Amino acid sequence: MTLRGVTKRFGERLAVDGVDLDVPAGSCFGLLGPNGAGKTTTLRMVYGVTRPTGGEVQVFGIDVSREPRTVRARLGVTLQENALIEPLSPEDNLRIFGRYHLLAEPELGRRVEDLMSFLELESHAGVPVRNLSGGYQRRLSIAMSLMNRPELLILDEPTTGLDPAVRQALWARIRELQSNGTTILLTTHYMDEAERLCDRVAVFAEGRVESQGAPRELIERHLAAEALEVECDAAGERVVLDGNEVRRMRAGNRLIVYVDDAAPFLERAHRIGSARPIVRPTNLEDVFLAITGTRIEEADQ
Amino acid sequence: MTVSLPYALAVWRRNASMYARTWKLNLLPNFFEPVFYLMAIGVGVGAYIDQMGGMSYVEFLAPGLICVAAMNGASFEVTYNIYVRMEFENVYDAMLTTPCQPTDVLAGEILWAVTRATIYGGTFYLVVALYGLAPLPGSLLALFVVPLTGLLFAMIGVASTLRVPTMDFFSFYFTLFLTPLFLFSDVFFPIEERLGGAWLIVAEALPLLHPVRLARACFAGDLGWVSLWDLVYVCGLSFGLFVWVRGAIGRRLTS
Numbered sequence: 001m002t003l004r005g006v007t008k009r010f011g012e013r014l015a016v017d018g019v020d021l022d023v024p025a026g027s028c029f030g031l032l033g034p035n036g037a038g039k040t041t042t043l044r045m046v047y048g049v050t051r052p053t054g055g056e057v058q059v060f061g062i063d064v065s066r067e068p069r070t071v072r073a074r075l076g077v078t079l080q081e082n083a084l085i086e087p088l089s090p091e092d093n094l095r096i097f098g099r100y101h102l103l104a105e106p107e108l109g110r111r112v113e114d115l116m117s118f119l120e121l122e123s124h125a126g127v128p129v130r131n132l133s134g135g136y137q138r139r140l141s142i143a144m145s146l147m148n149r150p151e152l153l154i155l156d157e158p159t160t161g162l163d164p165a166v167r168q169a170l171w172a173r174i175r176e177l178q179s180n181g182t183t184i185l186l187t188t189h190y191m192d193e194a195e196r197l198c199d200r201v202a203v204f205a206e207g208r209v210e211s212q213g214a215p216r217e218l219i220e221r222h223l224a225a226e227a228l229e230v231e232c233d234a235a236g237e238r239v240v241l242d243g244n245e246v247r248r249m250r251a252g253n254r255l256i257v258y259v260d261d262a263a264p265f266l267e268r269a270h271r272i273g274s275a276r277p278i279v280r281p282t283n284l285e286d287v288f289l290a291i292t293g294t295r296i297e298e299a300d301q
Numbered sequence: 302m303t304v305s306l307p308y309a310l311a312v313w314r315r316n317a318s319m320y321a322r323t324w325k326l327n328l329l330p331n332f333f334e335p336v337f338y339l340m341a342i343g344v345g346v347g348a349y350i351d352q353m354g355g356m357s358y359v360e361f362l363a364p365g366l367i368c369v370a371a372m373n374g375a376s377f378e379v380t381y382n383i384y385v386r387m388e389f390e391n392v393y394d395a396m397l398t399t400p401c402q403p404t405d406v407l408a409g410e411i412l413w414a415v416t417r418a419t420i421y422g423g424t425f426y427l428v429v430a431l432y433g434l435a436p437l438p439g440s441l442l443a444l445f446v447v448p449l450t451g452l453l454f455a456m457i458g459v460a461s462t463l464r465v466p467t468m469d470f471f472s473f474y475f476t477l478f479l480t481p482l483f484l485f486s487d488v489f490f491p492i493e494e495r496l497g498g499a500w501l502i503v504a505e506a507l508p509l510l511h512p513v514r515l516a517r518a519c520f521a522g523d524l525g526w527v528s529l530w531d532l533v534y535v536c537g538l539s540f541g542l543f544v545w546v547r548g549a550i551g552r553r554l555t556s
């Protein structure tokens with residue numbers, strides 16, 4: 001899958017602005033970025049439901065805007081918001097959805113059964129969807145997007161609002177699909193999810209890709225290895241920094257300092273009696289904030 | 302983009318299977334409505350009317366009411382129901398993640414509205430026949446008018462649905478458009494006997510007038526040039542609206 005200079009304009013608003021992406025077959029690619037950054041719009045252009053204002057989208061080497069049917073027959077999409085038929089059971093939902101792919105019995109029945117078991121829905125096979133928990137509804141949405149055995153699976157915030165156990169279960173399924181050769185393109189607001197699942201990620205801000213690469217790579221590119229979190233005021237901050245010009249971020253009372261060796265900073269933090277100082281490895285969330293959260297930083301400095 | 306029949310049928314089938322789940326509940330009112338109309342207006346009011354358009358009042362009334370049933374059946378489907386599927390249930394967003402195209406979605410929905418209209422109009426015809434008001438074989442031709450009426454009002458309804466800013470506007474559609482059509486389209490009285498001169502030509506614009514006149518001609522067994530004009534009007538307007546709606550639904554669903 002490749003995007004070249006892809007742009008989408010809604011009236012005055014530039015929702016996606018000159019995006020270039022390459023997603024190799026078999027990899028898992030994550031789109032990150034704050035609300036309204038243009039992730040969903042980008043996904044919609046990939047499966048050909050939103051027409052780019054400019055640029056080119058190729059999936060499986062095919063121009064999506066020319067042959068949307070061919071492309072969509074080979075991919076599956078889990079929408080950000082579930083689109084389920086509430087009075088019907090998961091089984092009936094799957095059956096009806098399978099027909100949009102022109103599947104017929106007995107193949108349709110086989111796939112429904114397989115998917116019910118793959119996403120552990122059997123125990124709730126006959127329950128009307130409106131009575132299912134959010135976790136089961138999400139499982140069903142993902143099952144539907146797998147109906148045509150897609151080569152490319154697009155997941156728009158697959159685990160938003162789900163409990164940790166369900167998220168773990170869904171991650172396991174996504175990894176299993178990837179190990180069987182499915183290419184995955186997902187969006188998420190959870191950086192731990194992105195670090196765990198994605199080979200590469202792209203961080204969006206206001207429609208542009210600000211940075212992309214493997215999660216580890218991004219961390220090394222943007223920030224030092226360790227993060228020290230302390231609670232302190234401006235005077236305390238001067239003591240902790242001790243004149244060092246280092247990358248730092250502040251949210252209210254909480255200061256995060258990024259350095260290669262946090263030990264001397266931690267010692268000074270103890271000296272000023274700062275409450276609960278923490279030293280941890282820098283993670284993707286820090287990178288996300290460093291790239292997209294500059295407003296907080298500037299406002300507090 | 303052309304319509305693909307298999308995908309359109311998959312869309313049709315979704316609605317059909319939802320309807321089939323509660324078909325008894327859905328069908329029952331369709332039987333009672335015609336009974337009430339024929340009793341109250343046909344037989345009740347009709348007792349004070351010697352004849353209308355050269356026949357008994359209840360005979361005059363029956364073919365028109367069959368068309369009205371078809372009109373209503375299609376109209377609810379393509380206004381409220383399509384709007385809810387589009388705006389609240391994200392049904393079309395899900396369909397468009399598959400090879401289904403907006404034109405297939407449109408064709409499937411229209412096909413379903415025509416089906417619904419045929420069920421409404423067909424049950425009405427059945428009740429009329431049980432009353433002994435459907436002369437054979439002529440009135441059987443009117444059974445072809447039923448889906449055509451459904452098609453015409455499906456197209457008019459979808460075109461409106463793609464233009465309304467909120468669902469509240471449908472109450473205007475029903476009370477300010479469909480109700481006057483129901484009352485002034487030859488169903489209750491022969492409109493050409495009440496209007497003169499230029500007004501007669503204006504009345505030809507009323508969409509319900511044509512199926513009603515056509516159905517009545519089938520019942521009476523006197524199809525003529527006017528019937529041909531009625532047929533051309535119904536098919537022509539349906540086709541014209543389809544061409545416009547096909548573009549509009551694409552723009553609406555794939556912004």
Ligand SMILES: Nc1ncnc2c1ncn2[C@@H]1O[C@H](COP(=O)(O)OP(=O)(O)OP(=O)(O)O)[C@@H](O)[C@H]1O
Binds near residue numbers: 010013040
């Ligand atoms: N159909 C549309 N018409 C007008 N503006 C739109 C449309 N769809 C999206 N937008 C705008 O485009 C921008 C990007 O939206 P998009 O849904 O792609 O963001 P997102 O990154 O998916 O956000 P979130 O994390 O909240 O899901 C937003 O400002 C949104 O308001």
Ligand SMILES: [Mg+2]
Binds near residue numbers: 039040041
């Ligand atoms: Mg989104």
